Amino acid sequence: MSTHLTLEDYVAALTTSGATLRDAARDAGPRARVPTCPEWTVTELVAHQGMVHRWATANLRAEPDHDTERSYAEGIAAPDPLSWLSEGIDTLVATLRATPEDVAAKVFLRNAPAPLLFWARRQAHETTIHSVDAVAATLGRWPSPSEVSITPDLAADGIDELLSGFITRRKAQLRSREPHTILVTTDDTGHAWSVRLSQEPVVTTVGEPGATDTPVSRFSGTAVQLYLTLWNRADEATVEGNTSLIEQWRSQARII
Template sequence: MDYLTVLEADYRRLVQVTSGDLTARVPTCPEWTVDDLVNHVAHVYLHKAAVMRLNAMPRPWPPAPTGETPSQLLQRGYAEMSAEFVARAGESAAATWFEPDQTVGFWRRRMAQETVIHRIDAELAMGVPSEPIPADLALDGIDEVLRIMLAWASRRWPDKFTAELSKGDGSVLVIDRWLVSWNSSGVSISDEGTEIGDGDVSGSAEAVLRWLWRRADDSAVQLAGDSAKVRQMQELLRVATQ
């Protein structure tokens, strides 16, 4: 997948949507205004640019205020991050929080997925129609959420997930084409989701991705089977994506 192309498209949409009233509340991040959202994305971009330059997590962080507005900071952050991406091959070394993948390619993927979710936040906040998510990007996003943010993280930082994992010994859900099982040891993922599970979450790739990130409610997807297991999964996802 060409992550840099989809990243640029969603960044430009984010800039376009947030050119108006930055005091609007973000319904999917209730503690934030649009101004806060823009500031957050700007600092995420600046952080990743610094990570690639240093091949290490920058300390201290965040940097001291510069007097730039959030919109100016977003523009600079994107420019600095993009320059680092263009200058480096995907397999080049870059520090990440995901131990199995310490490459620039990890951040290309993560920033493409981060940006599409936050431009949806901006669209919801500003009350404008939401642009569609390309199917390949949505499928890739589902894979990232399930394999990395949920399955890997549940075993890397089990304390964060213990309360919900303890409720699910032997639980299995089919989410789109992925088979998701969990017990007190953590979450496991298989891409052979034809097995019958306790429940099923289906729909278009875009709808499922939005549901996983809590950017769409249950009406966006088709839910079947044990509703209690679906709710357990939603709680696990809440921990994984917060």
């Protein structure tokens, strides 16, 4: 699973999306519901994200005793949860910049890039997607691409992480009794992925499918439209062919 961006690109995305999340959370208020994650309030969103930042930092620092439940509870109880969130981002950014390129840290996706780049990428997208959740809380609905600040390059990279990494895991739920392929294409960045569903874990290949594998559905749109749609934060993709597959995606490819 190759990455499309550099370490500094990911750090910049993490920093920018962290600020967006913080500002949108402040505007929405701590008790506001999060339409894209309806089981959460803004306080719970902030606590979750701050916990994940601290967990990523602990992995990079080889601190195996990090307690995620205690970290989450700390965020819930913090006198100023947004300052607590910012502290976690600052520490994570400093850790990413100070960690050697050959660090032997744990990763959790198949065919992952080297650990330093893996964690930078993962936290850039984790924070970007949850910044979208915070924007949704201010709007009271799912946002459109024009209402979030995400570059096409970052979006295409996040689509790749999702399609090549997350949904191909053995524990992922996306399955089909009848094998078939979904073609995902970006209109603006020129990327394509062939997503093969069956009763076994998903197999994703970069590019168009082979001549003997005709897709039953095609998801297309700009990179940002697809990024938000495939991470289940918007409904912006154009779906051709078997249109019911987008509903299957909604129910089986849900990642918080």
